[in-house]
Amino acid sequence: MSFLKDEGGQGAAEYILLFGGVIVIAIAALLIYRAYFTQNSGLEASQDIQSVRGSIPAKV
Numbered sequence: 001m002s003f004l005k006d007e008g009g010q011g012a013a014e015y016i017l018l019f020g021g022v023i024v025i026a027i028a029a030l031l032i033y034r035a036y037f038t039q040n041s042g043l044e045a046s047q048d049i050q051s052v053r054g055s056i057p058a059k060v
Contacts, residue, residue, distance in 0.1 A: 030037075036045055
């Protein structure tokens, strides 16, 4: 019954689950932001950044 107490593969399984979760999050982010990555999307990240920077009040 010593094989029931063996936890040698537990760490590897946890790393596989963690790595899989990171991959899922990365794919979801790419799907959400894919409009910024396409050439003819009509969206321009630089214009968005300038718009956000312009809406922040300057410190005096």
